[in-house]
Amino acid sequence: MKALYWLLTLVTGGFLMYGALDMPRFGDPNSAPNTHVSPRYIEDVLKETEVPNLVTAVLADYRGFDTMFETTVVFAAGISVLLILGKPRRKKESEG
Amino acid sequence: MIHQQDSVIVRTISRFLVPFIQCFGLYVIMHGHSSPGGGFQGGVILGASFILLGVAGGLGEVKLRFPTKLLMVFVSLGVLIYGGIGFLCLLLGANFLNYGVLPISLPRYMGMFGIELGVGITVMAVMVSLYEYLVDFD
Numbered sequence: 001m002k003a004l005y006w007l008l009t010l011v012t013g014g015f016l017m018y019g020a021l022d023m024p025r026f027g028d029p030n031s032a033p034n035t036h037v038s039p040r041y042i043e044d045v046l047k048e049t050e051v052p053n054l055v056t057a058v059l060a061d062y063r064g065f066d067t068m069f070e071t072t073v074v075f076a077a078g079i080s081v082l083l084i085l086g087k088p089r090r091k092k093e094s095e096g
Numbered sequence: 097m098i099h100q101q102d103s104v105i106v107r108t109i110s111r112f113l114v115p116f117i118q119c120f121g122l123y124v125i126m127h128g129h130s131s132p133g134g135g136f137q138g139g140v141i142l143g144a145s146f147i148l149l150g151v152a153g154g155l156g157e158v159k160l161r162f163p164t165k166l167l168m169v170f171v172s173l174g175v176l177i178y179g180g181i182g183f184l185c186l187l188l189g190a191n192f193l194n195y196g197v198l199p200i201s202l203p204r205y206m207g208m209f210g211i212e213l214g215v216g217i218t219v220m221a222v223m224v225s226l227y228e229y230l231v232d233f234d
Contacts, residue, residue, distance in 0.1 A: 075222070
């Protein structure tokens with residue numbers, strides 16, 4: 001059984017490695033992101049968003065929908081804490 | 097179980113530090129546009145200031161300043177601010193979260209500041225609620 005787990009892990013990992021070979025080299029100036037998206041952000045960000053910080057502009061404006069659901073993930077974490085660890089409503093002694 | 101510390105030095109120094117940490121957290125949120133920072137980072141700093149109070153002085157110190165009942169209100173309020181700004185843009189006739197139509201000066205700048213504030217409030221309240229609920233759990 002243990003051999004089966006090893007086999008599964010190695011095969012899956014091998015496929016992932018094989019897939020990663022197709023990715024462009026890090027920082028390759030001719031890769032698709034570096035020829036289309038990045039120059040547009042770098043050149044037009046101040047004109048389009050009025051914000052000098054490139055990272056914030058991408059995070060909050062171009063990718064605003066993504067960030068909204070990142071916030072929702074944090075929100076879900078808080079709700080889960082309430083559901084799992086919260087006590088039923090009852091009168092408690094006041095602390096502090 | 098966490099025991100309350102009786103060290104005067106630890107309690108005094110941490111209570112002295114907390115306002116400065118919170119000022120820095122607000123600074124990180126507000127200057128997320130022009131320097132490194134933003135809602136997530138600033139919210140974590142604000143939440144950590146409350147956790148420092150709790151670690152130094154016991155859970156009661158945190159509950160005094162951030163009641164458990166209010167935690168979930170703040171967690172929801174942040175997401176509500178974020179989504180509310182998105183829907184406000186929708187009502188004003190643009191796409192969801194397209195801040196350009198907000199009727200204020202520098203609409204995109206201020207819209208981004210609004211959503212960073214929402215993110216900060218949510219992250220801060222979640223940090224504090226993690227601490228309060230985990231410590232209170234027995």
